[in-house]
Amino acid sequence: MKWKQLRRRVAVGIPALGLVAVGVLPLSGQALAGIAPEGGGTGGSGSAGTGAAAAAAGAAGAELPYVEYEAEAGTYDGTLVEADAKRTFGHTNFGSESSGRRSVRLENTGQYVEFTSTAPTNSIVVRNSIPDAPGGGGLDATLSLYANGAFVQKLDLSSKHSWLYGTTDDPEGLTNTPQNDARRLFDESHALLEQSYPEGTTFRLQRDADDSAAFYVIDLIDLEQVAPPAEKPAACTSITEYGAVPDDGGDDTEALQSAVTADQNGEIECVWVPPGQWRQEQKILTEDLAGGQYNQVGIRDVDIRGAGMWHSQFSTLTPPHEADGINHPHEGNFGFDIDRNTRISDIAIFGSGTIRGGDGGHEGGVGLNGRFGVGTEISNVWIEHANVGVWVGRDYSNRPELWGPADGLKFSGMRIRNTYADGINFTNGTRNSEVVNSSFRTTGDDSLAVWASKYVKDPATDIGHDNRFRNNTIQLPWRANGVAIYGGYGNTVENNLISDTANYPGIMLATDHDPVPFSGETVISGNSLYRCGGAFWGEAQEFGAITLFPAGQPIPGVTIKDTDIHDSTYDGIQFKSGGGDMPNVNISNVTIEKSNNGAGILAMGGARGSANLTNVTITDSAEGDVVVEPGSQFVINGWPDAENGTPARGREG
Template sequence: MPRSTTAAQPPAVTSGGRSRRRAGGTAGRRRRTAAALTAAAAAVGLFAAAPAHAGPRTAAALPQATRAALDPSLVAGTGADLGITEQEAEHAATDGTVIGPGRDAYTLPAEASGRSAVTLQPGQYVEFTLPKAANALSVRYSIPDAPQGGGTTSPLAVTVDGRDRRTMTLTSQYAWLYNQYPFSNDPGADLLFPDQWITECGCVPDQTTPEPVVTKPFRPNHFYDEQRLLLGRTYRAGQKVRLTVPAGGEPTTVDLLDSQLVAPPKVDPLAVNVLAFGADPSGRRDSAPALDKAIAFARTAHLKVYIPPGTFQVNRHIIVDDITIEGAGNWYTIIKGHQVTLGSPAAGGTSQPAGPGGGSLHTGVGFYGKDAAAGGSSHVHLSDFAIEGDVRDRVDTDQVNGIGGALSDSSISGLYIQHTKAGMWLDGPMHNLVITGNEIVDQTADGINFHTGVTDSVVRNNLLRNTGDDALAMWSDKTEDARDTFDHNTVQTPVLANGIALYGGTDNTVSGNLVADPIREGSGIQVGSRFGAEAFTGHLWITGNTTVRAGTYDLNWNIGLGAIWFYALERNIDADVEVTGDRFLDTTYNAIMLVSDFPVKDLYSITNVHFKDIQVDGTGTSVVSARVAGGATFQNVDARNVGAVGVNNCGSFHFTSAGSEFTLTDLGGNDGGGTTGDWLAPWELPNTITCDDRPPVVPPPAPGAW
């Protein structure tokens, strides 16, 4: 049970990140290094991966389009709808090698959508049949790192029906991190924190004699990136898109192909055009001063700002207040910048606010409201452009996010944000922000974080993929987030932590979201009293969400986490929490987890949580795992394909004659389970001790229609 403590911890919490106290060369040389890294990744996996399949193989009888790598009917009514059609490479025709399925952290299958992908050697292909008309593609892929880190580039040929060849230049410069949090770009680096507990050796290295040798690269992760391609014409449904690695290219793992029909560029002749102020659409010259001038003029003239098609170089924050800025569409208007090292850490100010523990060491492209301490910004409306950063590592003190600051009575819509630290990190107090229809991919930290007193705000119909931390978070740090809503968003493959995380707050709602494939030390949805957050008060509604292949392995506890988990680490969780109408599909371990940590097991409890009208289709272990004092009610929780009978009820680990300190209250209608019996057997109620933290994992069959 006890999470092992350490002699020292990572740096303190900082703005734009939370400390998580847990745990060049020739082409031939690069290929050999890739093989070594892949082997190392496999070697540190917690369980054996499924065998790979080598092609050729056709796509007959396989679904042409999926959502979260499932038949769309299984997740109907949840997640975002941005007009994007998802196709999994493992379902396509290929002469490459299908890898996975596998869920072991630090392996390529685990970080793939659906936990499976296709690896192509030079000369091999994967071919997708378009389900709908499309003129734009996005390829999610992984190619090897350079031997000493820093990334490589490699070509990928794209043809449609064997014609119209185009070549994409893939890069791994924004992928491949290593080591302990907050990670390193160096595959040969020694442990960043040798005084921390290491699960792989079961020790604290610098307190162990002789000090153990830790395999390098240590804990490789964040393997994937994605790249977009406008095709220049519209192709009809049924035409075949083939991706081929040319001779001399790197081994390339293709995860999925997104296709869509992008509308023509938008034009607004009545708005202030940034070209009139000297902005350079070729991207060769710095356009930040021109944007500042256009914004100042537009505010005086009470007009919008229009950024036409082009790539505009911006290497710092653009400060926005009382302004509307619109692009021609996020496929056409691209605001792209370099990460810039500052001469000294920024100590404050509106463009570089310092976080607790220090200021920014770098700056980069981003649109920022004024700092809340300076009054914040309001009536800011940003739409229809892309923000492409240059962030290749994680520095928690850095303000290098796509959107930042405080933005009240504002809206953000139709943006594409890639390669920043956090897509949107909002530091309140602030209110009434509406975030809709955005894509946020390939971050080193969070996707969207409501940090400190964000109220009456909505995040709806957004796609978030490959974040380096919580994809969606409400963090009531010092001031509570209140009356906020995360609704109908799609979250895929957060590399670390959770799909959706709630740290304190009052009267907040999480509804209709689709969360798939969390990878390390987190889960689909977390309700956590941690990171110094204010208490949960009032109500919390978690309604109509679907998780898919959720639940990861916690390295320090050495147990599996739930698809939804409640964690009382720093306070009681005793607000009225209603978990209603949610579906937990193909869960790696248990579907529902309620837990504290051993050092505080007698201090904090979880009560007043109510589960109703829940469907559980497939668990590797139990439906419920309780490792805390308190209790919860269950009504109409239906389960099937459950790996372990009953519940794991350890309570607070006193094992008293009176039973467990956690009480499960059966309000009726709790049916089904697995071949070994009902999930909520009468003899386990209300608080029978049935403590088995590590039952055998029984991989469930694929979910199906209920």
Template sequence: MSAPHPSRKRWRAAGAASAGAILLGTVGFTAVAGAEEAAPQPVPEAPADSAPLAGAELPFVTQEAEDAEHGGSVIGPDVTQGTVASEASGRSAVELAAGQSVTFTLTEAANATTVVYNVPEGTQGSLTVEVNGQAIEESIPLSDRFQYFDAPWIAGSTTHHFFTHERLPLGQDLAAGDTVSFVANGPVTLDGADFEQVAAPAEAPAGALDVTELGADPTGQSDSSQAFVEAVAQGRGGTVWIPPGTYQVNQPLYVENVTIRGAGSWHSVVHSSRFVNQGEGPGDVHISDFAVIGDVTERVDSNPDNFVNGSLGPNSSVSGMWLQHLKVGLWLTGNNDDLVVERNRIVDMAADGLNLNGNAHDVRVRNNYLRNTGDDALAMWSLPQANSGASFDGNTVIQPNLANGIAIYGGENIQVTNNYVRDTNALGSGIAISNQAFMEPFFPLSGTITVDGNTLVSTGALNPNWDHPMSALRVDAYNHAIEADINITDTTVLESPWSAFQFVSGSGTGLATDRVTIDGAEVDGVGTVVVQAETTGEVTIQNVTATDVGAAGVYNCPFPTDKAPLTINDGGGNTGLDTEWDDCETWPQPE
């Protein structure tokens, strides 16, 4: 899509017959550098003591390395695509040389940690771990194996996926006030660390079929595929138990009418890059409380390198899982009616975290944590059939490094509620509500799309294909006009590097956006504008409070230029939107 050209802009009171531009002074804001500049684009970080206003209930506490005691060098803040800092949470991290360290002071009890790190390409290393100044026996291995991904078939992408997670039991119970130090044994960039109190392994349910009774090897030395295949076949109608241990499963499973359960995601660990792969199933599958860790070192879209690829069948669930180093956590096609996906950690995916890829009815995805995905963290694609009645509720999404935090592409009566999305990169917004078809048949947005109670922190990006920004929350009439009722309510936007709300027809054809209402939003910090309107149609905005606005309240320049500008009905209760960018030949640059 090319940049829009001059046109008349419109901002009018609801029900008024005509409009006039309202030009007042702007509020200064220091944010990213200009789009045309080669210099890094710094972005202010959200206040360190600000608590998430939405998102998942997490069993761990995250501490940022740049906020801890350290002997290294802070990089960032920076939102420039392709830089290591831009893919760190808070857009900052700490570079350590050999012998340098980061020391965290615990705020809650913990007996385990997970570090998020980057090492230079082609290198390996380790971190010595010290508890209250004393080195423990175990160290944390470091490797670039799951870093530096390329996807040249995706226009506008660069090398990405700079960070990965490594977890370690600390071997002792620590209290608030204790310290944990990570000492570098070579160059490493530390983004941060999670600390948690991991419960003891759960006991096997009565009557469960133990995979080790069928020959599964809990040492991980030999392939346990046959034992798992036999267990899920024999265990139909009951529970298959995965006791503490490490298992290799190199053959994907077919599952139906079975519960597969582990002793906890820190205790029962399955190494598999293709755990379930099936087109359809009768359903009643329940998978919970173990880890599936793959070995996916590149994104190959034709490969089913996913935890679940296809259908679990109706009335199924996935809960309490740790999913890592796969292409996609759950790529869901076929019949998954009434599926519940909750309380999972999905990290270091080469592509999506979860994608409802058509025919998803009444699916509930809630209270999950997703970080460092190589595409949309949570997505719904209404192709080749429509999704309906599905919801993303109360999830936490951190740093999708190539696309959106949450993306809804078509579908009927969809809900996106109470989610916390932070630090998007390159080709995405925090939340995208879109009619981008990708392929046919595609089912555009219809019915009522509810987007309520979401918090977006440092989201939006400079799209290298458009050469202009994508906002924190985007409504996109890409291939089809927006004709659904889209209700965006109670939204919090903090420190967006570019803009807060965007109305666009991303294909460059100027399809209309209608029947959209923004009602209730707190916007604190945007680099350019609050409302970025680039297509025609009519929307209503009310009860929006915007502060620290960079260039102007509204940019309203449709493309193509023969289209009428977006009619923005002022429903009342707005502050910070009463200025307009008046030069459609230029893009406002962050101030």
């Protein structure tokens, strides 16, 4: 075993996370999760990276309809941006917030990023960063798109939804007012192209003389062959029959609400959202006959269908904190509040949030929220620029007479991007529910979470249990975890591809946020993690790619199996100090490769419990393969060189 002196880690007193509370492609030439080969640059060549083959072999991640291309893996004339060795976050670190921890910066006229497509495409998404306005609030600029040397169009970019400032790691303390230290530096621009381009097309993103931003940092590009708009089902009634007009800039909320109410009342069979840009400035819900201060009654017995997420798109022009007559200030002025038995498919919901907390306690709203109940299914919905993509559950105290936790809820084909907090959070007793085959990028808290909260009718029975997160692709959470489980039982994290967490683990099991205790079994299986973990809370705490944190309460019944962990910022698997036990963690068929600034497996000085290793392979760990820090009451079985309890390193738990 290799022993080295380590920097100090503080393991207790982690502040609350402030809960508000890219996968296997059907194509060759994958680059999802930023698993691109080294190289590229001026005079280089390349398109989609090839390193995702390891993930593909284990079927980790979602089956996504687009091919992702890393800017630095192509040919470029610009400056390569790279993270520092510890991938430091929060100090205007473009490299640390980039996919693969690398991107390309364009400053001069004529500079470009170029790549060759490996599949047909008629759309483009560019993850990018341009400067904020001098006084904050963002600015707009264009970037030029070329195909095979011919100009295609200008892409519209904006920094309105990026650039949060401050040195605090408490998200509510960040501000839109410019300071030296910034984070959440990237956003995305998307466009449907006027024609389809075949495989083998050479695309170029170029800063031309009339592209006005002082700089452009290009991280990655998604190319997708978008299907034509779906036809209206014969049984459905269009929102245009209630007065909605596409693409005119007028507010269509009243028409949409009228159609949904008609469906809920049994007057029509389903609601149809035709192709078009539809403006929505109020949450869709059910009239609050009780006359409460805020409407907390969701829709029920409703079926809403669109022509496709690229075609039927709702958006709000008004930041939630500036909206008049808002239904509920926390939930925002867009999206849908759902109580039960609701199906929504093939639409997009774009919010207009700019912050979570600071500058007056403003929030960015929630795309889908409510009790969700039974009979609800959401598929192929794109949510962007919300505070939270989806918040499942309401506290029992909201409206006790309407209590009904989500049971059997299913999300599939979701595309959640650029939020200020969670992607999808299962709370308030959510059970038997799942998120499958979905993608998440740049969420501002946990991309996926089960929070078995105590704000329920009966904590003895209303427990978050038997939920599954499987075959999802999670990239670049700019705060917190890829996947988190807080209490409950029978929950499974399976076959997910997780990459580039800025500061927290790829997967964390924890008992902070005072959840209902863990019981039974929690399974982490078949996942692939790349470049996960990081330092947070003043850079005093360093998190592993997979971390167990028993903050007072124990975490029993954990199985970690059939998992590969690559290029972790700190430890591969970390057992954190926290006061609770972690008994009999079973770890089998796990590969941990290249823990850059930590150990393969680490038990911190205050950790308690045990782990049993079977068929575990650890290579290229900077600070030892299996390490138990001095003072630890954690025992690791099945590793021949483990020196349990042996003083070896100068890092405290």
